Amino acid sequence: MPTVTLPSVTSGFNQEFDELFRQHYQLMYRTALGVTGSSEDAEDVLQTIFLRLLGREFPPDLKKNPRGYLYRAAVNASLNVMRSRRRTMQIVDPDNLSAVVSSDESERHQEIQSQLIDAISRLNTGAVEILMLRYVHNYSYAEIARTLGMSQGAIAVSLYRSRARIKKLMRVSGEKG
Amino acid sequence: MRHHRKTIDEILKEHVSRASSEEVASVGERVLYRLHHATARQSLYEESTREIVAQRPVWNRRWAVLAAVLGVIMAIVFSRISWRKPSSPVESHVAVVEFIDGALRGVQKEQHRVMQVNDTLEVGESVRTGSGAGAGLALSDGSRIEIRAESELTLERANDGTRIRLGHGSIIVNATKQGAGHLYVETRHINVSVIGTIFFVSAAESGSEAGVIEGEVRVRRGESEVSLSPGEHIFSGSFVKERLFPETIAWSRNARALIALLAPPVQTPPSARPQRPSFEVASIRKNPSGSTNGGIRPRGDRLVATNVTAKMLMAYAYKPKQGQLLKAQIIGGPGWTETDRFDIEAKIGTGASSTPVEQIQAMVVSLLEERFRLKAVLETRELPVYNLVLVKNGPKLSADQTPGDPRQAFVEFVSEGETIPALPRGAVVMVESPYGTTLTGTAIPVSMLVTLLQGRSDRIILDKTGFNGFFDLDFRFAKDSGAIAPTDMTIPFLFTAIQEIGFKLEPAKAALPVVIVDKVEKPTEN
Numbered sequence: 001m002p003t004v005t006l007p008s009v010t011s012g013f014n015q016e017f018d019e020l021f022r023q024h025y026q027l028m029y030r031t032a033l034g035v036t037g038s039s040e041d042a043e044d045v046l047q048t049i050f051l052r053l054l055g056r057e058f059p060p061d062l063k064k065n066p067r068g069y070l071y072r073a074a075v076n077a078s079l080n081v082m083r084s085r086r087r088t089m090q091i092v093d094p095d096n097l098s099a100v101v102s103s104d105e106s107e108r109h110q111e112i113q114s115q116l117i118d119a120i121s122r123l124n125t126g127a128v129e130i131l132m133l134r135y136v137h138n139y140s141y142a143e144i145a146r147t148l149g150m151s152q153g154a155i156a157v158s159l160y161r162s163r164a165r166i167k168k169l170m171r172v173s174g175e176k177g
Numbered sequence: 178m179r180h181h182r183k184t185i186d187e188i189l190k191e192h193v194s195r196a197s198s199e200e201v202a203s204v205g206e207r208v209l210y211r212l213h214h215a216t217a218r219q220s221l222y223e224e225s226t227r228e229i230v231a232q233r234p235v236w237n238r239r240w241a242v243l244a245a246v247l248g249v250i251m252a253i254v255f256s257r258i259s260w261r262k263p264s265s266p267v268e269s270h271v272a273v274v275e276f277i278d279g280a281l282r283g284v285q286k287e288q289h290r291v292m293q294v295n296d297t298l299e300v301g302e303s304v305r306t307g308s309g310a311g312a313g314l315a316l317s318d319g320s321r322i323e324i325r326a327e328s329e330l331t332l333e334r335a336n337d338g339t340r341i342r343l344g345h346g347s348i349i350v351n352a353t354k355q356g357a358g359h360l361y362v363e364t365r366h367i368n369v370s371v372i373g374t375i376f377f378v379s380a381a382e383s384g385s386e387a388g389v390i391e392g393e394v395r396v397r398r399g400e401s402e403v404s405l406s407p408g409e410h411i412f413s414g415s416f417v418k419e420r421l422f423p424e425t426i427a428w429s430r431n432a433r434a435l436i437a438l439l440a441p442p443v444q445t446p447p448s449a450r451p452q453r454p455s456f457e458v459a460s461i462r463k464n465p466s467g468s469t470n471g472g473i474r475p476r477g478d479r480l481v482a483t484n485v486t487a488k489m490l491m492a493y494a495y496k497p498k499q500g501q502l503l504k505a506q507i508i509g510g511p512g513w514t515e516t517d518r519f520d521i522e523a524k525i526g527t528g529a530s531s532t533p534v535e536q537i538q539a540m541v542v543s544l545l546e547e548r549f550r551l552k553a554v555l556e557t558r559e560l561p562v563y564n565l566v567l568v569k570n571g572p573k574l575s576a577d578q579t580p581g582d583p584r585q586a587f588v589e590f591v592s593e594g595e596t597i598p599a600l601p602r603g604a605v606v607m608v609e610s611p612y613g614t615t616l617t618g619t620a621i622p623v624s625m626l627v628t629l630l631q632g633r634s635d636r637i638i639l640d641k642t643g644f645n646g647f648f649d650l651d652f653r654f655a656k657d658s659g660a661i662a663p664t665d666m667t668i669p670f671l672f673t674a675i676q677e678i679g680f681k682l683e684p685a686k687a688a689l690p691v692v693i694v695d696k697v698e699k700p701t702e703n
Binding site for chain 1: 185186188189190192193194195196200201204205207208209211212559
């Protein structure tokens with residue numbers, strides 16, 4: 001993944017907080033974008049998580065494993081956004097989630113993406129953590145296993161189940177793998 | 178089913194949302210900026226509340242709940258007993274002294290007293306800070322006042338809130354939301370009313386001034402009234418809005434946080450930059466040739482644009498330092514901005530070769546604004562792009578990796594059948610035929626390939642290869658548009674062809690600068 005240099009926006013900004021943000025915001029934003037499919041929501045997720053940490057002593061879990069803690073926080077916060085969005089959508093229009101056949105390529109792309117995002121948001125948190133590392137961050141099974149402290153077999157099983165569940169939710173036939 | 182051929186694995190790879198590095202960097206910048214502001218606000222709040230919180234007794238939560246319940250019962254009982262009685266007298270004290278640096282004196286009915294932290298101020302009582310001193314007050318509504326040295330103020334009840342009468346000196350007020358009421362600051366020259374904000378007021382013999390750090394205030398002088406927004410400042414004399422300089426509030430013990438709140442946004446739109454350079458003189462004439470070839474280039478002390486459209490001028494004027502500004506990045510504007518063509522000759526003043534390109538671009542912006550009455554806004558929007566990436570091991574490196582002479586990095590256009598000239602390293606020969614194009618060259622950098630591909634792409638191409646070496650170019654691709662269909666089906670299209678030399682174009686999205694045309698008029702010819 002290409003690295004990005006952030007210009008120094010602040011002076012006198014809490015050094016520890018600043019470093020924490022700079023080291024992990026990319027991972028968190030990309031994860032939130034993968035789960036929510038919306039750059040606005042992903043930006044909100046990123047901001048909300050860091051706002052909660054602002055001016056407080058960092059939780060012990062964060063101190064122990066900042067990358068893991070913030071990654072999980074991003075997945076959780078993103079799933080919360082999706083769940084609340086789903087509730088709102090169901091109130092507004094219960095048929096909105098059903099498929100609409102369209103011949104237009106871009107509309108079809110959007111439709112598949114929307115179904116996919118909805119399906120992902122219905123998976124459990126652990127499964128989404130693994131799925132995002134695999135498909136957003138292009139981690140290998142070994143890298144996911146190392147990051148989450150699980151075995152490669154468990155990762156493979158989780159991904160297989162997630163794909164099967166997504167397939168069922170998207171009502172897509174022909175899943176091979 | 179519509180997408181039955183794809184596996185979920187493929188759908189996930191293709192449809193999971195991803196962000197470009199530019200987009201991520203821009204989000205990071207924005208969020209960090211907002212967090213910084215949140216920190217500034219928080220530190221301001223904490224600074225001002227720390228002492229009060231420290232003074233509060235720590236209650237057992239159970240007792241606190243019990244007390245609250247009793248309080249509610251008492252309030253109900255009291256309101257039932259006294260509902261017919263006239264309203265109770267106004268609470269006699271309106272503020273508590275939060276901090277004192279140096280000496281603070283209270284004055285009421287000509288009685289002076291030396292004030293201490295946690296002393297209360299009665300309605301109508303004045304406070305004075307000595308030379309080199311400062312003090313902070315917490316009002317009963319939660320608002321806070323920081324008083325500068327050698328200042329005097331009196332707290333009063335107004336009909337719909339609280340009034341701070343500033344005799345002389347300066348204060349910074351962090352006003353809480355006032356609900357239905359108002360907080361007023363009155364000097365002998367002006368009256369400032371607020372609902373909830375951070376602002377500064379100063380009063381002297383010669384006049385008064387007010388400035389806003391956050392939120393909005395209304396300042397009244399006699400019959401005139403103006404609203405001040407963050408960063409705006411006004412003097413009672415001229416009563417014209419000016420910029421609030423950080424030095425004005427540098428005396429505050431929270432100066433750093435306040436100045437941070439005043440900090441301008443990270444990016445200032447170019448339209449806000451003062452005194453843009455302009456051409457000494459410019460002639461504009463319509464070009465009726467019907468030709469579609471045209472260009473812009475400096476010549477001597479002039480900029481000469483031949484057979485250009487208004488959008489070509491905009492593309493030149495707003496082109497970022499790195500990269501290009503394509504037609505898709507200019508949004509809006511009537512049809513003639515892409516069809517009507519003009520010849521323009523404009524005098525730069527000094528030699529064009531010694532004038533930086535950015536300055537000439539700024540001059541073209543001035544020309545567009547003055548002669549075309551252009552009103553445009555620069556924004557960043559997420560647009561479809563192609564990322565140029567490496568395939569497998571990338572291109573085959575040239576045997577000689579020393580860079581060619583940059584002045585020789587040109588493209589030679591040759592028609593099929595013509596003799597191909599011998600070219601220096603770094604240059605490319607492009608052979609066009611009705612069915613395809615052949616590109617050949619030695620010691621080519623990726624930037625040259627991007628330039629070549631860009632001319633054939635409707636999307637911006639971003640170099641994501643990270644490849645810094647030089648490679649030899651020799652590939653052929655079929656035309657993918659035009660009246661003549663390729664007869665030789667073995668010639669690949671561009672997207673496939675570049676994979677043979679180790680590159681690939683991947684569709685993606687990236688935050689790119691765009692010019693939003695709000696208004697533009699046909700120019701007056703001269």
